[in-house]
Amino acid sequence: MFHRVLPGYSDSKSGQTGDYQMKIGYYSLDEYEKLVKSFHGSLAPGLLIGGFMVDLAQKNLPQGEFFDTICETSSCLPDAVQLLTPCSTGNGWMKVIDFGRFAISFYEKKTGEGIRVFLDLDKLKNCSEVYSWFMKLKPKREQDSNLLMNQIKEAGAEILSIRKIRIDPALFEKKKGGASAVCPVCKEAYPAGHGDKCRNCAGESPYLEVAEM
């Protein structure tokens, strides 16, 4: 199972002696919690569920093979994927599509075949606090954060479902070999395929002002 070999990372199993003996990927729950806090800023409920989602997926995929990933929401899930798999935003093996569905898919790049794991509403009947968090039924200040996290930990993979999926392998294929050009307006390099100017100078700029310092 993939795990990040982080600088100075200790392989000791000391983290596994907490309240919960369960593991998320290579990590004990304690270790995963530390990793998440360091990377994401806080142990958001979505990161905890996301950890169980990646873990469930990995248990249902052949070991030693490599899978690209799709997150169907930009909230939380991408960070669970980035911490527990080799996929990241910058290496292109993780894509985010903004459907707002709480789901992650893993697929083999050449065949497009894989699995999809999602938080299953039908399985939340015994997790009232998870249900109300997930469906946004209460403002954050009214949430019982301890109850929410405990329900998630106790449920683990039980609130998740898994499906076989197939995508068109061409869908997220990396376009290789595109030439670079120099934008006549900003003088920066950009993909020539974008047109005769870079997208920024062609009208999509997010900048109201750019000035020398």
Add this chain to the structure above:
Amino acid sequence: MFHRVLPGYSDSKSGQTGDYQMKIGYYSLDEYEKLVKSFHGSLAPGLLIGGFMVDLAQKNLPQGEFFDTICETSSCLPDAVQLLTPCSTGNGWMKVIDFGRFAISFYEKKTGEGIRVFLDLDKLKNCSEVYSWFMKLKPKREQDSNLLMNQIKEAGAEILSIRKIRIDPALFEKKKGGASAVCPVCKEAYPAGHGDKCRNCAGESPYLEVAEM
């Protein structure tokens, strides 16, 4: 200066005794290299330049304040940002816009004011291998990888330029309080604001097949 407190991460300065005494953010070059390999898979040239870009930005921003980030390419740079700042894809503090320009901006969320750092073509005159890599003038197998990495390390921030920028603070503002709905087709939760069906079921699905396991 922000640094990720990774599990078991050692604060020893042993990593600083390599060929290059320079630092990238909190890390020695050796430490940054290990971190990048663990997270991104390999020390791509873009991650090394990206490290110097984030470092230069941080040296030009007030300490102790928080800045959101924009990467103007999805290649490599997002991972430098995610490793060296508190911003990640999953926490929403890093946005990626697909301009294919090698640039990162840091901005204060409320005012939209900040700085933009970019790889400056005009400064690559003495870095022939960096220039030909950046402009994609040679196929990868013809690149001199050692020369490329050494030129990047030797140049450090000298091949970068920095500008003051201002964006419209509303541009990337997180829409809060959107209600969730249950999609009548897939029965999964999705943001009600997306319409009467989730985007997947409204025709944007990347899946050719979804099947029970």
